[in-house]
Amino acid sequence: MTDSRKVLKLGLPTGSLEKATLDLMARAGYDVQVSDRSYEPRVDDPEMQIVMLRAQEMSRYVELGALDAGLTGQDWIAENASKVHVVCNLIYAKASMAKVRWVLAVPKKSRVKKPEDLAGRRVVTELVKVTKKYFKEKGVKNVKVEFSWGATEIKPALEQFEQLDQAIDQIMDEVAPGLRDRARGWAEGTDLDAEAVKARGVDAIVDVTETGSSLRAHGLRIIDTVMHSNTQLIANKGAWKDPWKRAKVENLAMLIQGAINAKEMVGLKMNARLDDWNARIKGLLPAERSPTISGLAEKGWIAVEVILPAAKERELVPQLKRAGATGIIVYPLNKVVH
Numbered sequence: 001m002t003d004s005r006k007v008l009k010l011g012l013p014t015g016s017l018e019k020a021t022l023d024l025m026a027r028a029g030y031d032v033q034v035s036d037r038s039y040e041p042r043v044d045d046p047e048m049q050i051v052m053l054r055a056q057e058m059s060r061y062v063e064l065g066a067l068d069a070g071l072t073g074q075d076w077i078a079e080n081a082s083k084v085h086v087v088c089n090l091i092y093a094k095a096s097m098a099k100v101r102w103v104l105a106v107p108k109k110s111r112v113k114k115p116e117d118l119a120g121r122r123v124v125t126e127l128v129k130v131t132k133k134y135f136k137e138k139g140v141k142n143v144k145v146e147f148s149w150g151a152t153e154i155k156p157a158l159e160q161f162e163q164l165d166q167a168i169d170q171i172m173d174e175v176a177p178g179l180r181d182r183a184r185g186w187a188e189g190t191d192l193d194a195e196a197v198k199a200r201g202v203d204a205i206v207d208v209t210e211t212g213s214s215l216r217a218h219g220l221r222i223i224d225t226v227m228h229s230n231t232q233l234i235a236n237k238g239a240w241k242d243p244w245k246r247a248k249v250e251n252l253a254m255l256i257q258g259a260i261n262a263k264e265m266v267g268l269k270m271n272a273r274l275d276d277w278n279a280r281i282k283g284l285l286p287a288e289r290s291p292t293i294s295g296l297a298e299k300g301w302i303a304v305e306v307i308l309p310a311a312k313e314r315e316l317v318p319q320l321k322r323a324g325a326t327g328i329i330v331y332p333l334n335k336v337v338h
Contacts, residue, residue: 008048008239008248011062011070012041013055017231020092021071027259027334028252047248056126059084059234068239069249075102075208075229079129085240087233088253090260093210097263099230102127103212104134105220106204115224116140118204124148125206127226134206134226148205258335265336266310268317269329274300276324284319286312307336 012021012032025032031044034052041050053061058072059082069087077084093100104123106112112121115138122144125131135143206226209215215222233253239245272281277293281304285291291306304325308316313330320328 006047006244008245008252009051009066009068010048010252011051011053011058011067011072013058013071013073014052015054017055017071017073017093018052021231024090024092024256024259024263027262028255029335030255056080062234062236065236065238067236068245069233069235069252071231071233073100073229074232075100075127075130075227077232077234078227079127081129082234083237084234085237087235087240087249088257090231090233090256092231092260092263097260098210099228100208100210101212101228102130102206102208102226103215103222104204104206104224104226105215105222108219108221110203110221112203112223118143120144121203122146123204123206124202127206127208130227131206254337255335258337261336261338262333264310265307265333266313267305267307267331267333268313269303269305269327269331270320270325271296271301271303271327272325274302277302277304280323281320281325284316284323307333 012018012025018034022032022034030048032041032050033043034041041052043050051061051067053067053070055072056076056079058067058070059077059080061067062070062072062084063080063082071090074089077086091097091099102125104115104118112118115135118135119140120142123131124146125148128145128147131145132143135145204223205220207215208229209222212222233249233256235246235249240249270281285306286308291304294303295301296303317328317330
């Protein structure tokens with residue numbers, strides 16, 4: 001039986017990061033089996049216990065010592081003001097190997113052009129504390145920042161309400177200032193758009209995005225970035241002082257980072273005449289990559305192996321073939337540890 005003192009309690013995120021995280025764990029060498037009926041998946045490491053938790057809660061459990069370490073977003077560590085040890089940054093997200101942004105967005109036709117225009121107005125977000133700090137640092141006063149379980153849920157309503165609001169303003173401008181209140185009262189007394197009325201007074205959202213495409217699809221316009229965020233491997237400060245647990249976490253960090261490095265890389269092998277290598281092939285390979293070269297049994301021939309960005313492979317392979325390379329093999333990588 002494994003000594004209970006020799007088990008690392010590791011938290012992995014559920015939700016949007018779950019699939020990408022489990023994929024990286026597999027590439028790092030850990031077979032994690034998740035069951036719908038349990039928050040504690042099985043893992044093929046007897047020295048590790050895994051718990052699945054929402055990324056929003058992870059840093060709290062790590063800070064309190066319920067978990068020795070965990071993977072969560074830099075955004076939620078900041079939101080919770082958690083006092084934890086950041087082991088390393090891991091640059092991956094739901095759909096890409098990149099950082100995400102929390103952005104301030106308004107309906108496309110909104111008159112709000114900059115953060116300062118939101119003074120005295122209402123903003124909804126999951127990231128309440130960070131958003132309040134953002135407006136405070138910018139000197140924007142009286143912004144009503146309220147919690148929402150997911151600002152994306154009100155995106156369509158925001159756009160509809162903004163159109164209604166602009167129609168009312170147009171009536172006011174064309175006829176008389178006194179009609180503003182009457183026009184609003186008429187709109188609220190109808191069933192033209194219950195969602196728009198429900199969203200009344202919501203002037204902007206702060207939401208997370210990788211590319212901004214989802215926000216644009218919902219008719220929203222980004223006016224500023226509140227913060228950049230990426231996944232971080234964090235550890236409880238007490239656990240980090242434990243030599244065995246620290247070594248275990250550092251090993252995990254090395255393997256996951258290696259898996260991230262390998263995600264967008266491929267290995268390439270080929271044979272070539274030494275003359276072709278020196279004259280034509282060598283210059284085709286990325287300058288920053290130093291290939292491994294070994295001689296073949298046949299005089300004047302060499303075997304070459306190199307690691308290169310996957311995005312360059314489809315252009316490079318035909319060029320190598322035309323330059324005289326033969327037996328070209330391209331293969332995926334699980335880990336690249338620098």
